[in-house]
Amino acid sequence: MRxxxxxxxKDAVTPRATLLVVGVIALQLLFVASYVxxxxxxxxxDVPVGVVAPRTVAAQTVTRLDGxxxxxxxxxxxxxxxxxxxxxxxxxxxxxxxxxxxxxxxTLLVASGGGKALSGALTALTATLDEAQGRTVRxxxxxxxxPHDFNGLSSFYLVIxxxxxxxxxxxxxxxSAGARPANPVRAATRLGTMALxxxxxxxxxxxxxxxxxxxxxxxxxxxxxxxALLIFAVGAATLALQGLFxxxxxxxxxxxxxxxxNPSAGGALPTPLLPPFWQAIGPALPPGAGTWAARxxxxxxxxxxxxxLLVLSAWAVAGALVTMLAALLRQRRGTEPxxxxxxxxxxxxxxxxxx
Numbered sequence: 001m002r003x004x005x006x007x008x009x010k011d012a013v014t015p016r017a018t019l020l021v022v023g024v025i026a027l028q029l030l031f032v033a034s035y036v037x038x039x040x041x042x043x044x045x046d047v048p049v050g051v052v053a054p055r056t057v058a059a060q061t062v063t064r065l066d067g068x069x070x071x072x073x074x075x076x077x078x079x080x081x082x083x084x085x086x087x088x089x090x091x092x093x094x095x096x097x098x099x100x101x102x103x104x105x106x107t108l109l110v111a112s113g114g115g116k117a118l119s120g121a122l123t124a125l126t127a128t129l130d131e132a133q134g135r136t137v138r139x140x141x142x143x144x145x146x147p148h149d150f151n152g153l154s155s156f157y158l159v160i161x162x163x164x165x166x167x168x169x170x171x172x173x174x175x176s177a178g179a180r181p182a183n184p185v186r187a188a189t190r191l192g193t194m195a196l197x198x199x200x201x202x203x204x205x206x207x208x209x210x211x212x213x214x215x216x217x218x219x220x221x222x223x224x225x226x227x228a229l230l231i232f233a234v235g236a237a238t239l240a241l242q243g244l245f246x247x248x249x250x251x252x253x254x255x256x257x258x259x260x261x262n263p264s265a266g267g268a269l270p271t272p273l274l275p276p277f278w279q280a281i282g283p284a285l286p287p288g289a290g291t292w293a294a295r296x297x298x299x300x301x302x303x304x305x306x307x308x309l310l311v312l313s314a315w316a317v318a319g320a321l322v323t324m325l326a327a328l329l330r331q332r333r334g335t336e337p338x339x340x341x342x343x344x345x346x347x348x349x350x351x352x353x354x355x
Contacts, residue, residue, distance in 0.1 A: 023251050030259050034278075038263035042273040044072035044121055050084045050096035050109075051077050057101055065097075065129075072125060084109055088142045091296065091304030094272065095122045097137075105136045111143035113299025115270030116152045143299045146217050154215040155294035156267025158205055162227050163257050163287055166234035169197050171250045174242040187243065187327035191320055194235035202227025218298035226297060226309075230290045233312045236319025237286070243326035261287035283307070286315055 051061045058077040065075040076093075078084045084096035088111050098107040108126045110119035123139050130137045145152040173190045206223035209216045216223070234257055241249030241256075264274060264282030271279055271288075282288035289308040296305040 027251060034259045035263045038274055038278040039269055042269050045272055046071055046074045047272040048074045048093040050087060050093050051075050052081050052084050052096060053099035057099055061099055085142055089300055089303060091300055105138055106130055108137050108139050109142050110139060112141050112145045112152060113143040114295055116145060118270040118273060148214050153267060154209055155298055156291050158209050159287055159290035159294055162205055162230050163234050165201050166231040167238045167253050167257055170194060170235040170238035174239055183331050184327045187323050190239055191323060194232055198228040198231035201231045216298040222297045226293050229312050230286060233315035234286050237315050240319040240322035243323050261285040264288055265291045267291050284311060286312060
């Protein structure tokens with residue numbers, strides 16, 4: 001009996017199972033390191049801000065702000081307040097300080113729709129600097145977040161929901177009838193299914209945050225289009241990784257989207273408050289590009305979102321191409337694997353879905 005038990009344990013602990021367990025532990029630790037590393041100590045870093053003042057005063061103010069310890073701001077002089085407002089609404093700068101020498105109170109233009117944590121940090125820093133000079137500051141919110149959008153996080157949670165549904169759906173499709181896409185027909189079917197899921201999921205998310213909950217003021221059609229593109233981009237990327245690396249590719253998708261993408265997306269902390277590594281990778285990953293675009297649609301009339309849409313389009317196109325190429329190459333090699341869990345002869349305990 002004892003030998004039989006030991007044999008069963010030995011059979012259960014296969015090299016593949018061991019590798020998967022080690023991989024899960026690695027993802028777990030990376031999750032902790034990424035989220036805590038990105039969010040535990042927010043600091044302003046090189047935040048583009050405008051300065052509106054008479055020429056001499058503007059030059060002095062820019063020099064003073066540029067020389068602050070830790071370089072929290074990246075100031076530039078602007079000709080007038082109207083230009084400052086336009087650049088904030090175009091998402092070229094995050095705030096602008098309007099200085100009137102004959103007035104003891106300065107005006108700080110902010111945009112809480114781009115993230116309340118950032119506008120709050122800029123307000124606090126400006127108030128501290130003005131207080132040291134015997135001045136006060138009045139804050140004007142140029143693009144304010146909706147009162148039903150607590151801390152401006154609804155757009156971030158909308159994007160995260162879209163991303164989670166995308167990689168879960170792609171993962172289910174990828175493992176439903178084989179660890180890898182065995183042929184071009186199956187790969188194309190999965191991509192087609194992801195396209196349909198993208199349209200439905202994008203519409204559902206846009207309706208929920210808009211007409212149903214009233215959380216975001218952006219129009220349903222624009223958010224629907226963004227959601228469809230984002231879901232397909234994440235789904236196609238997941239299918240591509242799974243096509244290249246098998247079931248391990250699902251773990252790689254989680255690494256990219258959840259572990260690296262979510263904390264660097266600029267949701268809980270807008271990008272200028274993140275450490276340099278997360279600042280660098282966030283805009284290039286789907287959650288970051290999606291969050292930026294969702295906020296642009298909701299609070300900035302769709303301004304400044306071209307680069308984000310290009311990023312998402314690149315993920316979608318690359319994911320679809322790699323998925324199809326992996327299937328074509330595998331077909332040429334004649335290496336169509338059996339379903340997950342199959343033995344050496346490809347047999348399983350029963351028929352599976354044919355997706």
